[in-house]
Amino acid sequence: xxxxxxxxxxxxxxxxxxxxxxxxxxxxxxxxxxxxxxxxxxxxxxxxxxxxxxxxxxxxxxxxxxxxxxxxxxxxxxxxxxxxxxxxxxxxxxxxxxxxxxxxxxxxxxxxxxxxxxxxxxxxxxxxxxxxxxxxxxxxxxxxxxxxxxxxxxxxxxxxxxxxxxxxxxxxxxxxxxxxxxxxxxxxxxxxxxxxxxxxxxxxxxxxxxxxxxxxxxxxxxxxxxxxxxxxxxxxxxxxxxxxxxxxxxxxxxxxxxxxxxxxxxxxxxxxxxxxxxxxxxxxxxxxxxxxxxxxxxxxxxxxxxxxxxxxxxxxxxxxxxxxxxxxxxxxxxxxxxxxxxxxxxxxxxxxxxxxxxxxxxxxxxxxxxxxxxxxxx
Amino acid sequence: xxxxxxxxxxxxxxxxxxxxxxxxxxxxxxxxxxxxxxxxxxxxxxxxxxxxxxxxxxxxxxxxxxxxxxxxxxxxxxxxxxxxxxxxxxxxxxxxxxxxxxxxxxxxxxxxxxxxxxxxxxxxxxxxxxxxxxxxxxxxxxxxxxxxxxxxxxxxxxxxxxxxxxxxxxxxxxxxxxxxxxxxxxxxxxxxxxxxxxxxxxxxxxxxxxxxxxxxxxxxxxxxxxxxxxxxxxxxxxxxxxxxxxxxxxxxxxxxxxxxxxxxxxxxxxxxxxxxxxxxxxxxxxxxxxxxxxxxxxxxxxxxxxxxxxxxxxxxxxxxxxxxxxxxxxxxxxxxxxxxxxxxxxxxxxxxxxxxxxxxxxxxxxxxxxxxxxxxxx
DNA sequence: CGATGGCTTGACATCGATGACAACGCGGTT
DNA sequence: AACCGCGTTGTCATCGATGTCAAGCCATCG
Numbered sequence: 125x126x127x128x129x130x131x132x133x134x135x136x137x138x139x140x141x142x143x144x145x146x147x148x149x150x151x152x153x154x155x156x157x158x159x160x161x162x163x164x165x166x167x168x169x170x171x172x173x174x175x176x177x178x179x180x181x182x183x184x185x186x187x188x189x190x191x192x193x194x195x196x197x198x199x200x201x202x203x204x205x206x207x208x209x210x211x212x213x214x215x216x217x218x219x220x221x222x223x224x225x226x227x228x229x230x231x232x233x234x235x236x237x238x239x240x241x242x243x244x245x246x247x248x249x250x251x252x253x254x255x256x257x258x259x260x261x262x263x264x265x266x267x268x269x270x271x272x273x274x275x276x277x278x279x280x281x282x283x284x285x286x287x288x289x290x291x292x293x294x295x296x297x298x299x300x301x302x303x304x305x306x307x308x309x310x311x312x313x314x315x316x317x318x319x320x321x322x323x324x325x326x327x328x329x330x331x332x333x334x335x336x337x338x339x340x341x342x343x344x345x346x347x348x349x350x351x352x353x354x355x356x357x358x359x360x361x362x363x364x365x366x367x368x369x370x371x372x373x374x375x376x377x378x379x380x381x382x383x384x385x386x387x388x389x390x391x392x393x394x395x396x397x398x399x400x401x402x403x404x405x406x407x408x409x410x411x412x413x414x415x416x417x418x419x420x421x422x423x424x425x426x427x428x429x430x431x432x433x434x435x436x437x438x439x440x441x442x443x444x445x446x447x448x449x450x451x452x453x454x455x456x457x458x459x460x461x462x463x464x465x466x467x468x469x470x471x472x473x474x475x476x477x478x479x480x481x482x483x484x485x486x487x488x489x490x491x492x493x494x495x496x497x498x499x500x501x502x
Numbered sequence: 503x504x505x506x507x508x509x510x511x512x513x514x515x516x517x518x519x520x521x522x523x524x525x526x527x528x529x530x531x532x533x534x535x536x537x538x539x540x541x542x543x544x545x546x547x548x549x550x551x552x553x554x555x556x557x558x559x560x561x562x563x564x565x566x567x568x569x570x571x572x573x574x575x576x577x578x579x580x581x582x583x584x585x586x587x588x589x590x591x592x593x594x595x596x597x598x599x600x601x602x603x604x605x606x607x608x609x610x611x612x613x614x615x616x617x618x619x620x621x622x623x624x625x626x627x628x629x630x631x632x633x634x635x636x637x638x639x640x641x642x643x644x645x646x647x648x649x650x651x652x653x654x655x656x657x658x659x660x661x662x663x664x665x666x667x668x669x670x671x672x673x674x675x676x677x678x679x680x681x682x683x684x685x686x687x688x689x690x691x692x693x694x695x696x697x698x699x700x701x702x703x704x705x706x707x708x709x710x711x712x713x714x715x716x717x718x719x720x721x722x723x724x725x726x727x728x729x730x731x732x733x734x735x736x737x738x739x740x741x742x743x744x745x746x747x748x749x750x751x752x753x754x755x756x757x758x759x760x761x762x763x764x765x766x767x768x769x770x771x772x773x774x775x776x777x778x779x780x781x782x783x784x785x786x787x788x789x790x791x792x793x794x795x796x797x798x799x800x801x802x803x804x805x806x807x808x809x810x811x812x813x814x815x816x817x818x819x820x821x822x823x824x825x826x827x828x829x830x831x832x833x834x835x836x837x838x839x840x841x842x843x844x845x846x847x848x849x850x851x852x853x854x855x856x857x858x859x860x861x862x863x864x865x866x867x868x869x870x871x872x873x874x875x876x877x878x879x880x
Numbered sequence: 881c882g883a884t885g886g887c888t889t890g891a892c893a894t895c896g897a898t899g900a901c902a903a904c905g906c907g908g909t910t
Numbered sequence: 911a912a913c914c915g916c917g918t919t920g921t922c923a924t925c926g927a928t929g930t931c932a933a934g935c936c937a938t939c940g
Contacts, residue, residue, distance in 0.1 A: 130926055141890045146928060177621045178926035180555045181895050202580030209601055218598050218620060223587055242596060243555045381782045404759045404783060508896055519920045532918060556896035559925050
């Protein structure tokens with residue numbers, strides 16, 4: 125094992141003080157070209173690399189951001205992580221990831237703590253826990269940006285998808301194609317994301333003047349297996365739906381194979397979350413596309429702004445979703461004539477309905493921000 | 503912003519020295535129950551959390567492992583990362599991930615350096631660069647485990663999949679179902695993984711007494727789009743294949759939609775790498791399953807062993823693959839009668855052909871290890 | 881010619897924890 | 911009573927970098 129090379133070794137070889145080496149390493153201008161050259165030569169000769177741990181201790185903060193997600197095996201979070209990592213890398217920051225695990229939201233505080241004690245400069249958290257009041261103290265020291273869901277019990281920066289608009293858009297799409305019995309398939313209602321998508325579903329029904337039929341709302345399916353079972357109950361009920369809005373990927377991974385297995389590909393489907401091969405099925409699956417890359421980058425950038433200005437008010441960034449028509453969502457209900465139209469273009473949803481702010485930005489990668497007052501933080 | 507709470511603050515409140523607090527925090531036995539209780543009370547009162555950066559500086563090593571992969575957006579690496587992260591968490595280690603990017607293997611040394619200067623305790627690297635001689639110095643200080651591919655120009659711990667056996671198994675499976683014109687679709691040949699799978703393909707052909715037909719070998723497709731184009735050339739050639747071994751997921755994501763789009767689902771396909779929905783297509787896609795979780799965990803455990811014993815000889819762990827018959831790989835060639843049999847069971851490949859060691863382990867998650875002499879490291 | 885000021889450079893303390901070692905107190909031994 | 915030994919606790923230096931401040935040097939200016 126080679127010995128560790130430190131500033132002092134370089135200083136000794138270059139016959140200067142450690143401080144001068146530090147100046148050269150940090151690009152301080154107050155060093156004469158001659159000394160600078162001597163030091164750089166010594167650095168090269170010894171292969172010196174500054175010890176970032178020591179630097180972090182001294183300056184009181186690391187150049188690492190922490191990221192807490194539910195599961196890296198989930199493609200949504202994987203792509204989100206990828207985007208965060210890229211954005212961080214561009215800024216010279218490293219990323220520590222930790223996953224909480226699908227079934228154990230109660231571990232979230234522990235995971236977050238384990239990153240905080242490592243003195244991360246900031247955190248990006250996809251919240252699972254019911255309350256985030258436990259962060260009230262920590263959040264003052266370490267900036268936190270929440271993604272995907274709003275934290276409860278704390279005011280903070282956040283990046284959200286417009287779940288309400290998405291649920292509305294998906295449902296309306298099916299209604300526009302003539303369906304009148306549209307089912308909602310979703311996971312636990314204590315998940316705010318599911319709640320918002322369901323609210324969007326209801327809003328679309330209401331806008332269309334349709335009554336709600338609770339027998340068409342199947343929630344609580346936490347896994348593909350449970351979603352499959354829930355979908356079977358829907359299909360086998362007395363008045364089955366002609367169209368289904370599957371409100372997340374796990375549900376779709378239960379629903380779609382079921383429909384194919386039963387030969388029931390006549391049932392119209394819109395899925396929240398795109399998934400690989402969704403466009404190779406027959407019919408290809410119409411999806412609401414989430415764009416985790418856009419969300420991840422927006423979260424990273426929100427965090428960077430926060431690092432640059434710790435006192436600015438908290439902001440919420442809303443990322444638009446888009447509907448990608450591929451066939452399954454454009455199937456007509458049984459007995460209908462030809463579908464009224466065939467969508468070919470991507471439809472953008474962005475009505476800012478989750479938030480106070482409104483603007484007209486509609487591009488795929490565009491986002492909108494809205495300030496929050498800091499009042500009420502505790 | 504609350505002030506940072508340090509050991510000294512706790513010491514002051516508990517009326518002991520900082521050292522005693524340190525002893526309590528680290529569970530040192532040489533503290534009387536009375537003082538221990540007083541200190542713990544003070545810790546609780548102040549909400550003290552030890553600063554791991556300071557500890558790391560003092561003890562000379564962090565409790566963080568670095569992971570370098572090609573892209574987190576790739577489900578294989580995402581699941582691998584997930585497994586590494588879980589294993590690390592169980593050992594109280596954090597994980598820093600960095601991705602190199604699909605198209606720029608030359609960035610690998612920079613990425614690795616950026617983790618080394620952060621004093622990671624160890625590294626897990628999915629190599630992309632052509633040579634890893636640049637690690638010869640660093641590798642003596644920081645243990646490195648390579649995954650997925652063997653490093654070049656250095657001897658080190660590694661975790662590999664048995665690519666040769668996998669290529670052999672996939673090809674043999676198609677030959678067993680009566681095919682005589684089996685094509686190979688793969689990415690760049692400078693990728694050792696592709697080379698090994700191709701070697702397996704050739705071994706199976708040779709074992710079957712078939713001549714090689716270079717017009718059936720399509721390599722160099724780095725993206726799904728290029729793979730699609732390469733597959734089109736295969737199908738449109740003068741003597742098209744009746745079966746195709748698609749040697750990685752990107753190739754399959756080009757090939758499979760092409761076959762479906764053209765209505766050529768009569769062409770038999772075996773895909774290396776499973777992918778979501780592969781079993782919902784008609785026919786479902788027969789795959790060689792990689793099991794990134796097993797690979798990731800094996801890599802993490804190899805690294806942990808290394809951390810516990812820095813002087814042990816380097817070892818290579820080989821992870822078995824399995825063939826999952828689902829339909830597309832069992833299609834008969836045109837003109838054949840009924841297929842001879844329908845495989846229902848999972849087939850395990852583990853002949854250790856990449857390595858000197860042999861054993862009979864065959865369970866899904868089993869691995870085999872073989873020691874390497876350290877000779878030849880430079 | 882001496883004072884002033886700007887620039888380069890270095891000495892020293894410091895970030896927060898822990899290792900080495902010493903001091904201390906207490907009980908048991910001879 | 912003096913001594914020894916053991917277990918508890920504290921002092922001090924240290925990990926490797928950087929912030930503070932001042933010394934040293936040279937040039938310019940009154």
